[in-house]
Amino acid sequence: MSEQSPLDPAEGDPFGPHNLPYGVFTTAGEPGRPRVGVRLGNHVLDAGAAARALGSPYAALLDRPGLDALLAAGRTAWRDVRRALTAWVTVPAHRETIEPLLHPLDAVTMLLPYQVADYVDFYASEHHATNVGRIFRPDGEALTPNWKHLPIGYHGRSGTVVVSGTEVVRPSGQRKTPADTAPVFGPSVKLDIEAEVGFLVGVPSPQGRPVALGDFRDHVFGLSLLNDWSARDLQAWEYVPLGPFLGKSFATSVSAWVTPLEALEAARTAPPARDVPLLPYLDDSAEEEPGGLDIRITVTVNGHVIAEPPFATMYWTAAQQLAHMTVNGASLRTGDLYGSGTVSGPEVHQRGSLLELTWNGRDRIDLPDGGRTFLADGDEVTMTAWAPGPDGVRVGLGEVSGRITAAPAG
Structure with missing residues (x-):
């Protein structure tokens, strides 16, 4: 029996593709390189790496050490980036590219994802x-x-x-x-x-x-x-x-x-x-x-x-x-x-x-x-x-x- 893909969270998972919250994480292999992540089930997608791998124009917003650029981009960009991310984790044609870019949640360190202004x-x-x-x-x-x-x-x-x-x-x-x-x-x-x-x-x-x-x-x-x-x-x-x-x-x-x-x-x-x-x-x-x-x-x-x-x-x-x-x-x-x-x-x-x-x-x-x-x-x-x-x-x-x-x- 093959292991379940992280792209297939359990039915009804509150962190399924309908959610996709944003965070910033580092890995044990690269503790000094924070990157934007998106949560799917019990995994974190390296959003910047996914954008680069798929040639997405949103790499400029996602391939960052924090959420600040995305936050400042505005409502139209927020909607479009979210639609793109949803497609990346649900469309079968992207699975081969996206699956290796998912990290187990318990194997990463989560950081404060933005610079708090006021x-x-x-x-x-x-x-x-x-x-x-x-x-x-x-x-x-x-x-x-x-x-x-x-x-x-x-x-x-x-x-x-x-x-x-x-x-x-x-x-x-x-x-x-x-x-x-x-x-x-x-x-x-x-x-x-x-x-x-x-x-x-x-x-x-x-x-x-x-x-x-x-x-x-x-x-x-x-x-x-x-x-x-x-x-x-x-x-x-x-x-x-x-x-x-x-x-x-x-x-x-x-x-x-x-x-x-x-x-x-x-x-x-x-x-x-x-x-x-x-x-x-x-x-x-x-x-x-x-x-x-x-x-x-x-x-x-x-x-x-x-x-x-x-x-x-x-x-x-x-x-x-x-x-x-x-x-x-x-x-x-x-x-x-x-x-x-x-x-x-x-x-x-x-x-x-x-x-x-x-x-x-x-x-x-x-x-x-x-x-x-x-x-x-x-x-x-x-x-x-x-x-x-x-x-x-x-x-x-x-x-x-x-x-x-x-x-x-x-």
């Missing part, structure tokens, strides 16, 4: 924002007065965005509880996760020219799972009056795989009903395409499922976030990354942060190796996800994973 993170889940408000303002309104009028966000640190698999060092900083007379310095004792989806900008925009809702797909190339690690104790002491700073900037993990928006057409869904009128630049009620996405996320700690947040419940869409991010004239750059904010649903098991799951440490999560309120050194957090695809098949999103290591001594 990083912005939002706060777009009504369930998450309501839970946080109830935790910290139990006697007041859960949502702030501006929450349903605009997508709240903060400007993060692009230099500490890291690829899945990178270890996360426990951050140190100032913290002060209500019982303390003065702040103390030391490692965070409330290290948390935030299950998010990150959106990747391809085509830039000039300063002074806002990006309209309807232009979202002309600028955003695709998306990835994202974990916005958060030191809640550092954050609680520092964030008044200017918001998150050192409690967030130490690390943000993203998947090694970028799923193109075109792979998610079947996952489009209407966002939740809005009960507050929106200003015209955010009003998506007349948009032809629904702005929400039906993405099902699973969060594990040390292999144990702790949450299953549903992205379809997000109040603010990625298009609204992009419109708001640029409405003041702020420019976009190729490689800009923005996070959706923590994804949480209405049920307890759908909460996308330990802050919510443990109600700020009041309740413990039971794991096989002991209870948790926040992360312990050695804990490994992994997020996976899928979305509905064509003809009932699932579209897999590349996982994002990170393991906590102890803060440096001293």
Whole structure:
């Protein structure tokens, strides 16, 4: 019996030819030569080598050490390259050429696939924002007065965005509880996760020219799972009056795989009903395409499922976030990354942060190796996800994973 070809992934594989996410990898034989890859099942196609071998005009975009050239090429090029790649892995005439260019996924090293230009993170889940408000303002309104009028966000640190698999060092900083007379310095004792989806900008925009809702797909190339690690104790002491700073900037993990928006057409869904009128630049009620996405996320700690947040419940869409991010004239750059904010649903098991799951440490999560309120050194957090695809098949999103290591001594 002949061995199954990597060009023939199992039926229903969430990383089949209907998906084809992009990444950047190296091989053991050439560790210093990063190259663009496309995932098919449990293999990675060397996209640049395939383009060269087939004499494709897209070699100029794919035969690169990163995705930046492809990102900047624009929507028409994104569509045409995707069509070409689909043909390369499905048309029988190409099999002899393409098959030797596929590498087993477990035999390559995945890298951060693009240069992160700017990083912005939002706060777009009504369930998450309501839970946080109830935790910290139990006697007041859960949502702030501006929450349903605009997508709240903060400007993060692009230099500490890291690829899945990178270890996360426990951050140190100032913290002060209500019982303390003065702040103390030391490692965070409330290290948390935030299950998010990150959106990747391809085509830039000039300063002074806002990006309209309807232009979202002309600028955003695709998306990835994202974990916005958060030191809640550092954050609680520092964030008044200017918001998150050192409690967030130490690390943000993203998947090694970028799923193109075109792979998610079947996952489009209407966002939740809005009960507050929106200003015209955010009003998506007349948009032809629904702005929400039906993405099902699973969060594990040390292999144990702790949450299953549903992205379809997000109040603010990625298009609204992009419109708001640029409405003041702020420019976009190729490689800009923005996070959706923590994804949480209405049920307890759908909460996308330990802050919510443990109600700020009041309740413990039971794991096989002991209870948790926040992360312990050695804990490994992994997020996976899928979305509905064509003809009932699932579209897999590349996982994002990170393991906590102890803060440096001293």
